[in-house]
Amino acid sequence: MLERAPPKDPPQTGLDTESRPVGFRGAGFAPRAGRYSGWIALALVLALWQLAGSAGWINPLFLPPPSAIALAIWKLAMSGALWQHVSVSVMRIGSGWIFGTAAGVLVGFAIGLSSIARGVGITFISALFPIPKIALLPLLILWLGIGEEPKVATIALGVFFSTAISVYSGVDAVPRNLIRMAQSFNVPFASIVRRVIWPGALPSILAGFRISASVALLLVVSAEMIGAQFGIGAFVLQAGNLMQTDQLLAGVVILSLFGLAVGKLINLLETRLLHWR
Template sequence: MAETGTTAAGAQGPRKAQSGPVVFRGGGFRPADHRGIGLLVLIMLIGVVELGTRQGWISPLTLPRPSDVFQTLVEFTQSGQLVLNLAPSISRLIIGSALGIAAGIGVGLLIGLFSVIRAGLVPVVAAIFPIPKIALLPLFVIWFGIDEGSKYALIAFGTFTPTVVATYGAVDNVDRTLIRMGQSFGLSWISIVRKIVLPGAMPGILSGLRISLAIGIILLVAAEMLGAEYGIGAYILQAGALYDLERLFAGVLILSVLGILVNAGVSLVEKRLLRWRV
């Protein structure tokens, strides 16, 4: 009897372990929210650098004091130079990225939905994707001039190719069982694309959007370092030429904040478009 009871208890044990709910989020396990830890680590790193520069452990020719960088940023803002340099940078990033991402999503959808277009364009995309886009800046200057046109073109071209790859890859990853189910219910091709393919591909497209916008910020700085009077890239170039580390790191900090804001914007779009995934 004791052996039977032990066996029964052992048999019930796994059932109890498996009976608990497993919470999912977006097809994966729900991550714990520890936002404060990231902020704490950042503050600790800044504190270490501040202490190291004040105590002489870190040479001022290597890293400036974070307090001096913050003071430079405050003066940069109060003088009105922040708006003067940030406004054209944001304008270039928005226009160039919008052109590149819109074209990339369109081409990526065509590649994902039509095999003939896939056969013709995938080799072309594979050929131009590895090309360093910064190396093409002189060519864009020749084609579009040294003004805004070349900057828009560089950012658009740089965001175009990763968006194409992310989009048609997302379309390929849509569950084919859902498509067959839609066909069995007699849905038209347009309805299947609109109700099944696009929602299923949207997570992959938005993930690619984060990468494309990050590349756009990198190319923005490169474009502004050539022939731009105002812009964060031009500001960083001027600071580097004068070996003014405080101004240089202030410009880098502005770019970091811009990247965080762009990522937060994509997250908001993701929450609105992917409510069904929660």
């Protein structure tokens, strides 16, 4: 009778798989911005820019060094012209952004929740959204007169379309299983909107706020360049016509600082309202 050969030992790979620890892999994709990396990169760019201007590598008429731009901002602040231009622009941006955002949120939720509103609203938004809103400024001046109303209306129109699109896109992105589960427990419609749809759409809505704030900034500069005596856009246009490039870039820096401030404000809103993510 043949005897069965004993089983062979498995080959030794040199790795003890049973005792080797495995790191936690479920942290999710959550990129974090460095606390100082952005400021360090900005400081390096400004230092190289200042070095190029001081060494004469760049003609200061075409690109003044950062020190000249900072001096121009200081002179504008001391003369009071800076605060006059900034306050007028902030008033126009704030008014137009509030009106446009309020209307965009209402229309966006209506499109996201109502079949009739979706059929009508998407058609109008698709037809009117591609039109440059600044091209409507002469028509708005004809309708509303010369004053603040056409500028605010231009900003509101630009903000409205961006907000409405982001809101109804956020409502569509809410998982339908959550809505069906709430309906199966006979949760009222208003409570479903407030407790299910609103939190689910909030990330997209806040992203739309970030975009609409940038749109408002672009439109206020364009509107002030066309028909305004005061404002950052009017100041930049006047400095460019007089070839005062240091003051022109001072206005650009002020616009950039305003954009940074708005972005920081929206970051704070996201941290407070989206703490559950």
